Amino acid sequence: MSVTDTERMKRVGLNGDEAVAYAAKHANVDVVAAYPITPQTIMVEKISEFVYNGELDAEFIAVESEHSALSAAVGASLAGARVFTATASQGLALMYEILYIASAMRTPIVMALGNRAFSAPINIHCSHDDAYAVRDTGWLQFFAENVQEAYDLVLMAFKISESPEVLTPSIVNLDGFILTHCIEPLYIWNERYIQEFLPDRKPVEAIDYRNPKTYGPLALMDYYMLIKRQQYEVVRRARATIDRVFDEYSRWSGRRYRAIKTYMMDDAEYAFVVLGSTAGTMRSMVDKWRGMGRKVGLVSLTLYRPFPEDDLRRILSGVEAIGVMDRSHTYGGPGAQLYQEIASTLYSLDEHPRLLNIIYGLGGKDFGPEDAEAAYKYLMRPDVREVWLGVEG
Amino acid sequence: MSSWPRDWRELPMAGIINIAGSSLDYKTGTWRARKPVLYPDKCIKCQICWLFCPDMAINRLEDDSVEINYEYCKGCGICAEECPTKAIEMVEEVG
Numbered sequence: 001m002s003v004t005d006t007e008r009m010k011r012v013g014l015n016g017d018e019a020v021a022y023a024a025k026h027a028n029v030d031v032v033a034a035y036p037i038t039p040q041t042i043m044v045e046k047i048s049e050f051v052y053n054g055e056l057d058a059e060f061i062a063v064e065s066e067h068s069a070l071s072a073a074v075g076a077s078l079a080g081a082r083v084f085t086a087t088a089s090q091g092l093a094l095m096y097e098i099l100y101i102a103s104a105m106r107t108p109i110v111m112a113l114g115n116r117a118f119s120a121p122i123n124i125h126c127s128h129d130d131a132y133a134v135r136d137t138g139w140l141q142f143f144a145e146n147v148q149e150a151y152d153l154v155l156m157a158f159k160i161s162e163s164p165e166v167l168t169p170s171i172v173n174l175d176g177f178i179l180t181h182c183i184e185p186l187y188i189w190n191e192r193y194i195q196e197f198l199p200d201r202k203p204v205e206a207i208d209y210r211n212p213k214t215y216g217p218l219a220l221m222d223y224y225m226l227i228k229r230q231q232y233e234v235v236r237r238a239r240a241t242i243d244r245v246f247d248e249y250s251r252w253s254g255r256r257y258r259a260i261k262t263y264m265m266d267d268a269e270y271a272f273v274v275l276g277s278t279a280g281t282m283r284s285m286v287d288k289w290r291g292m293g294r295k296v297g298l299v300s301l302t303l304y305r306p307f308p309e310d311d312l313r314r315i316l317s318g319v320e321a322i323g324v325m326d327r328s329h330t331y332g333g334p335g336a337q338l339y340q341e342i343a344s345t346l347y348s349l350d351e352h353p354r355l356l357n358i359i360y361g362l363g364g365k366d367f368g369p370e371d372a373e374a375a376y377k378y379l380m381r382p383d384v385r386e387v388w389l390g391v392e393g
Numbered sequence: 394m395s396s397w398p399r400d401w402r403e404l405p406m407a408g409i410i411n412i413a414g415s416s417l418d419y420k421t422g423t424w425r426a427r428k429p430v431l432y433p434d435k436c437i438k439c440q441i442c443w444l445f446c447p448d449m450a451i452n453r454l455e456d457d458s459v460e461i462n463y464e465y466c467k468g469c470g471i472c473a474e475e476c477p478t479k480a481i482e483m484v485e486e487v488g
Binding site: 104105106167204205212213214215216217223227229230231233 | 409
């Protein structure tokens with residue numbers, strides 16, 4: 001089908017939060033349990049408006065904290081509901097304890113995360129600290145580059161998470177303010193057609209009072225490690241389902257989704273790896289550099305968990321130097337989070353590309369073409385292994 | 394529980410236990426370091442021990458007297474503490 005098919009979809013202007021709220025509505029969610037926090041607030045406001053107006057037949061649970069939000073979400077999901085929640089930064093930190101429980105109890109909740117820096121100092125703008133901080137909790141993670149992707153990824157995340165072979169919750173990341181509050185044109189579906197792609201949830205092992213079971217039982221030395229191995233394999237193998245759903249949605253929507261987006265990588269001697277909205281800035285810079293005869297390419301990850309390491313090894317082998325861009329940092333560690341993962345991924349290669357860790361944009365610090373140009377200059381210098389872009393020295 | 398598989402591929406998803414009431418198979422009496430001993434001649438059948446026992450390890454009988462279920466009693470000693478006539482005494486578990 002064509003993207004100009006106005007019967008099936010319409011072009012609208014929405015900010016990222018509104019687009020995510022529409023995605024939750026179009027997914028026809030049964031339960032939403034969420035607590036408002038900047039920059040996610042508009043999602044919660046918009047969804048509660050949909051419920052109040054009768055546009056969305058869902059239970060909106062106005063909880064007293066994020067800890068309660070995710071706890072309520074787990075219970076509702078176990079009961080068989082399609083469940084959505086959303087948060088950011090400090091709110092995600094308060095959910096932390098329940099994140100592990102949600103994934104290990106195999107509740108296919110979908111969460112939108114408006115990426116925001118952790119306090120202190122208090123800051124409401126974008127860092128990827130929050131997404132990275134929960135990378136080991138067993139949730140699938142996706143990164144949107146723009147508002148359209150945020151909308152589409154929420155719909156796809158429900159289908160992926162609820163697949164019987166996956167049954168694992170998902171986080172859809174969108175950069176705080178840069179995407180959550182930026183109005184962009186996008187296509188949203190005519191609700192009548194959503195069922196074609198995303199039918200109602202078919203719960204597996206849902207709570208049934210006529211057939212009682214024990215969920216989340218005690219498992220010590222005898223069974224704990226077996227159950228963890230089971231979950232580990234589920235997340236690792238979820239990649240096949242993710243690729244299948246991405247393909248299906250791409251055909252259905254006319255917009256192509258893949259785990260990794262590569263740009264000008266075929267003959268690239270230098271490459272940047274990036275997450276989120278900065279990919280757009282970097283792609284335009286690659287065009288500029290190519291025009292100057294510089295062989296630069298870009299790799300941006302739509303899929304962050306499970307980490308697409310095999311593909312990255314293939315894509316990045318043979319490149320001379322790679323600038324790994326982290327909108328985060330780690331204290332006293334060997335490079336920031338994405339840098340560590342790219343370094344681990346490439347270690348098994350016989351010849352290693354040189355790696356530069358570019359720490360940029362913390363707390364919403366602007367990243368523009370001149371910053372990209374500075375990053376390129378650092379990448380040309382073999383003596384530099386790490387740079388705090390804009391706060392050097 | 395002993396019939397559960399040892400292979401992660403065959404485990405029920407997320408370790409969900411499909412058999413209701415399977416906690417009865419978990420004999421927590423082995424956890425005990427001290428055990429309550431009941432002296433029936435001092436017991437006034439007030440059933441405070443039955444009320445307070447956090448593990449329901451005290452059985453109430455037809456004639457309102459009580460008996461201790463050692464298969465599940467963890468030896469916490471609350472019954473002995475609460476008994477108004479000192480009809481229950483905690484003694485060291487032997488062997």
